[in-house]
Amino acid sequence: MEITRSEYCAVAIADCFADDGEIMGSPMGLLPTLGARLAKATSNPLLLLTDGEARILQGTPPLGVTTDVVEGWMPFRLVLDMVVPYGKRHVMMGATQIDRWGNQNISAIGPWAQPTRQLLGVRGAPGNTVNNRTSYWVPKHSPRVVVDQVDIVSGVGRRRAEEAGPAATRFHDVHRLITDLGVFDFGGPGHTIRLLSVHPGVTVEDVLNSSGCEITAGERVPETRTPSETELILIRDVLDPRRLREKEVPTT
Amino acid sequence: MSIDEVVSSLRSGMRVGIGGWGSRRKPMALVRAILRSDLRDLDVVAYAGPDIGLLLQAGKARSVTYAFATLDSIPLEPLFSQARQSAAAAFREWDEGMFATGLRAAAQRLPFLPMRAGLGSDVPRNDPTLRTVRSPYADEQDLLAVPALNLDVALVHMNRADCYGNAQYLGPDPFFDDLFCLAADKAYVSCEQIVDTAGLTLGGPLQSILINRSMVTGVVETPGGAHFTSCDPDYPRDEAFQRAYVEAAKGDFSAFTERFLAGDEDAYQAAVRTFGEES
Numbered sequence: 001m002e003i004t005r006s007e008y009c010a011v012a013i014a015d016c017f018a019d020d021g022e023i024m025g026s027p028m029g030l031l032p033t034l035g036a037r038l039a040k041a042t043s044n045p046l047l048l049l050t051d052g053e054a055r056i057l058q059g060t061p062p063l064g065v066t067t068d069v070v071e072g073w074m075p076f077r078l079v080l081d082m083v084v085p086y087g088k089r090h091v092m093m094g095a096t097q098i099d100r101w102g103n104q105n106i107s108a109i110g111p112w113a114q115p116t117r118q119l120l121g122v123r124g125a126p127g128n129t130v131n132n133r134t135s136y137w138v139p140k141h142s143p144r145v146v147v148d149q150v151d152i153v154s155g156v157g158r159r160r161a162e163e164a165g166p167a168a169t170r171f172h173d174v175h176r177l178i179t180d181l182g183v184f185d186f187g188g189p190g191h192t193i194r195l196l197s198v199h200p201g202v203t204v205e206d207v208l209n210s211s212g213c214e215i216t217a218g219e220r221v222p223e224t225r226t227p228s229e230t231e232l233i234l235i236r237d238v239l240d241p242r243r244l245r246e247k248e249v250p251t252t
Numbered sequence: 253m254s255i256d257e258v259v260s261s262l263r264s265g266m267r268v269g270i271g272g273w274g275s276r277r278k279p280m281a282l283v284r285a286i287l288r289s290d291l292r293d294l295d296v297v298a299y300a301g302p303d304i305g306l307l308l309q310a311g312k313a314r315s316v317t318y319a320f321a322t323l324d325s326i327p328l329e330p331l332f333s334q335a336r337q338s339a340a341a342a343f344r345e346w347d348e349g350m351f352a353t354g355l356r357a358a359a360q361r362l363p364f365l366p367m368r369a370g371l372g373s374d375v376p377r378n379d380p381t382l383r384t385v386r387s388p389y390a391d392e393q394d395l396l397a398v399p400a401l402n403l404d405v406a407l408v409h410m411n412r413a414d415c416y417g418n419a420q421y422l423g424p425d426p427f428f429d430d431l432f433c434l435a436a437d438k439a440y441v442s443c444e445q446i447v448d449t450a451g452l453t454l455g456g457p458l459q460s461i462l463i464n465r466s467m468v469t470g471v472v473e474t475p476g477g478a479h480f481t482s483c484d485p486d487y488p489r490d491e492a493f494q495r496a497y498v499e500a501a502k503g504d505f506s507a508f509t510e511r512f513l514a515g516d517e518d519a520y521q522a523a524v525r526t527f528g529e530e531s
Contacts, residue, residue, distance in 0.1 A: 053424055053425060054424035054425040055424060073424075075424065075425040075426060075427070076273060076348075076425060076427060076428075077352065077426065077427070077428060080348055080349040080352050081349075081352065084349055084369075085349070085367070085368070107345065107374070108336065112374070112377075112378045113339060114336075114337065114338070114339040115336055115337060116337065117333075117337070118321075118328070118332065118333040118336035118337055119328070120320050120321070120322060120327060120328065121300075121318060121319055121320035121321055121322075121345050122319065122320075122345055122346075122347055122373065122374075122375060123319060123320045123347075123348055124319070124347060124348040124349060124369075125347070125373070126347040126369050126370045126371075126372070126373035126375050127347045127348065127349040127350070127367075127368070127369030127370070129372075129373075130368045130369065130371055130372060131368055131369065152374045152378070153372070153373050153374040154373060154374070155373075156371070156372035156373050160372040160373075161371070161372045163372065164371040164372035164394075165371070165393065165394045166391075166393050167368050167371055167393040167394055167395050168368060168371035168372040171368070172372075
């Protein structure tokens, strides 16, 4: 069976958590949850993952299932008081906008005083980005999502953190952006967005044409790695037998 | 106390903190009573869900301090979004951790507490009252000075309480309800059931008695009082009702108000039962 785009995305997300060791993974949304559970089942069994509420689960149940052996308690107050500031955490958030400088927006579109579209609010993004490792997931890469400058800075990029001073910079660690087109970091000039790999079937030109800002890309951009047989079995038969991943990243 | 006695002790213009989180364990019976009251110009402080959406829709809130507004299983709170997009009130949007820190500063009677969250983001730009503070120690770091969220009144909903104000949560997450009570001059607890004091330790582990009577001004029994938000393990979120709420918010909301919110709490619960039978 042909490997789908959503499956490339899942392993690219899983690879974000591979070297984290024994810390809390906080995947927000469907593909990040699939990827984090895949990492826990393969490259990083030490990862701590919750049911999305207050229970830390020992295993890696399928998407949509939250019952499993409970190995710990993680209510919101512990996340905010003792995990985020302590730093043993890797959060993967969504982004309605993400810009060239690694700033993310989940707050609102348009001017702050009267937005054209209210979104979630900044949620924990400001605190996450200056305290613990942060990655982003964008299921539909477009010029409206990957932009030159976000409307309201929720998650903080490197340059803004440096401008705010050492307290904002010391633990700042924006790690990866995974989209349906490729894998990025912020290792371009001045900590700007850089293309690390394109998913098979995507060209560098596709990525640049689908972006609303300049993106650094090397002369030879590799393809995102192919999932192993084990990973495909885990994704297809264990973690997502209902193929929910196809709803978020459809096969065209 | 009764629901109306709690609400009649509130005054227009007060700063009211509302416990729970998003669409989880919100003191909705008390919120509904505020909707029916003459109160106005409230300055509300919450991890916002339908509580804040409804207060804004009814024109009860002059200003809102929040970190997000969500229905959890439905990402956006529609009435909140409408109020933001029409600038129907003043809004102060903080980071989630800042919000908890502001409550903690108030609970500890401090003017502020320092933290990293918020630095570098647009939170300080959009709330120009925020200031930074320099560490007086050798590191000399500039940190955000999160001001105390001092509340006039806190409203929270718990699973059980005794008549003295000792109150218990039986779900997986206490949220920040004890902090809301401590940050407030007066705190009112609504609960699914008032039990004999001895029943608290029979019903759950010692640590589940989150709130003690020294933190509480009054208690009121409101079965189904968190509806349509979740109140685990007594009941989950009423997803069908929540979807109907979102549908109603897309158009003229007055039909929803007329059907569910025009009468008292008993009338609301009866209308919800009818809704459940029909769907």
